[in-house]
Amino acid sequence: MLTAEEKRTGVQRLGPWFHQIDLGDGVLTKSRPAGTEPLDHPRSTWELVGRCLPADLEGRSVLDVGCNAGFYAIQARRRNAGRVLGIDARRQHVRQARFAARALGLQIEYERMSVYDLSPQVTGMFDVTLALGLLYHCRHPLLAIEKLFGVTRDLLVVESEVLFPSPSFPPTEQAANLGRPLHPLAYVENHTALNEPAYNWFVPGVDSLMAMLRDAGFVEVKLAYEPAARALIVCRRPLLQADSLSMPHMLAAQLSMVEGPAACRPDESLAFRVAVKNTGLSLWLDRGPGAVRLGVRLLDEAGEELVPDYGGVAVGHQVGPGGEVLLNLSVTAPSRPGIYRLEFDMVSEQVTWFEEAGATMALVHRVRVS
Numbered sequence: 240m241l242t243a244e245e246k247r248t249g250v251q252r253l254g255p256w257f258h259q260i261d262l263g264d265g266v267l268t269k270s271r272p273a274g275t276e277p278l279d280h281p282r283s284t285w286e287l288v289g290r291c292l293p294a295d296l297e298g299r300s301v302l303d304v305g306c307n308a309g310f311y312a313i314q315a316r317r318r319n320a321g322r323v324l325g326i327d328a329r330r331q332h333v334r335q336a337r338f339a340a341r342a343l344g345l346q347i348e349y350e351r352m353s354v355y356d357l358s359p360q361v362t363g364m365f366d367v368t369l370a371l372g373l374l375y376h377c378r379h380p381l382l383a384i385e386k387l388f389g390v391t392r393d394l395l396v397v398e399s400e401v402l403f404p405s406p407s408f409p410p411t412e413q414a415a416n417l418g419r420p421l422h423p424l425a426y427v428e429n430h431t432a433l434n435e436p437a438y439n440w441f442v443p444g445v446d447s448l449m450a451m452l453r454d455a456g457f458v459e460v461k462l463a464y465e466p467a468a469r470a471l472i473v474c475r476r477p478l479l480q481a482d483s484l485s486m487p488h489m490l491a492a493q494l495s496m497v498e499g500p501a502a503c504r505p506d507e508s509l510a511f512r513v514a515v516k517n518t519g520l521s522l523w524l525d526r527g528p529g530a531v532r533l534g535v536r537l538l539d540e541a542g543e544e545l546v547p548d549y550g551g552v553a554v555g556h557q558v559g560p561g562g563e564v565l566l567n568l569s570v571t572a573p574s575r576p577g578i579y580r581l582e583f584d585m586v587s588e589q590v591t592w593f594e595e596a597g598a599t600m601a602l603v604h605r606v607r608v609s
């Protein structure tokens with residue numbers, strides 16, 4: 240613990256402060272407002288954020304991304320959280336946060352790190368992740384959200400500036416030609432003359448922000464509060480398998496060959512039986528654009544593609560994440576003798592082969608035609 244004098248000199252040395260934190264002994268980190276925020280920022284936001292979190296965080300780990308001087312990380316620790324890690328892209332904030340935790344005698348880890356550097360391998364995973372006042376500072380908001388998803392075990396709380404519906408930013412519209420909703424998302428043009436330490440890049444409408452969070456894989460994406468031009472959104476991620484630490488794709492499948500010939504005669508009919516598991520986050524549709532089928536590509540021994548879509552079979556019914564099906568697929572063997580490579584993959588009709596959407600190549604099978 241620090242003395243009152245050490246607290247006072249530390250506060251002066253490390254200013255200016257964005258967070259007002261009471262360090263005890265009558266020392267506050269901030270005694271003059273910074274920018275447009277109220278002097279006691281972020282106390283009023285915390286009143287809303289605090290209601291979205293369990294009153295007792297006993298044993299739960301908490302990650303505060305864009306933690307600034309650590310106001311929220313401190314609150315999480317005071318609610319009994321286990322491991323608390325705050326990260327911020329700016330060194331000055333990490334210095335401030337470490338100082339405030341020391342002054343309060345709280346055990347909190349702080350690292351200078353960008354949201355883009357988060358990964359389960361580097362930081363581990365967290366039961367609760369906070370991304371408060373962060374996303375509009377991100378030049379790559381979708382990447383940032385994917386990174387947040389990757390390290391969140393259960394709950395993500397997002398607080399952000401949002402577009403207030405107005406004539407210049409109308410609310411979500413149905414785009415007739417696309418057949419789907421268009422959500423407003425504003426790009427902010429920055430002027431270097433602003434000389435700000437952190438620019439704003441995109442200001443989303445509430446619907447865009449919620450859609451982006453859902454697309455990253457979060458479920459139960461709920462708008463908790465929408466005070467003027469700000470929004471607080473609470474999301475959960477689906478339960479993880481104990482061993483699935485990497486980011487699952489929306490479209491991903493695990494394929495295994497149950498039965499399939501390794502050799503045949505030219506033009507013979509080849510019958511394959513393939514076990515398929517939906518390891519992604521999407522529900523596989525059984526009809527219309529996007530319906531999912533098993534497909535196969537034909538390549539020669541050297542890997543040169545001969546027939547891009549050599550055959551396929553529809554899954555035939557909807558398959559949710561984790562669901563499994565057994566599929567029979569028949570194709571006619573090539574007329575010329577040789578060794579051929581068959582690459583099996585799932586296809587979202589008129590949309591993509593799963594591998595092209597980022598999934599790993601599903602199943603390769605070789606056949607000798609002689």
Ligand SMILES: C[S@@+](CC[C@H](N)C(=O)[O-])C[C@H]1O[C@@H](n2cnc3c(N)ncnc32)[C@H](O)[C@@H]1O
Nearest residue numbers: 281305306307327328329353354371372376437
């Ligand atoms: C508006 S402040 C919000 C601080 C705090 N979370 C709050 O709500 O009061 C934004 C914070 O995000 C940090 N930040 C900006 N870009 C970041 C990035 N790419 N990764 C991590 N932190 C970032 C800034 O340094 C700053 O501390």
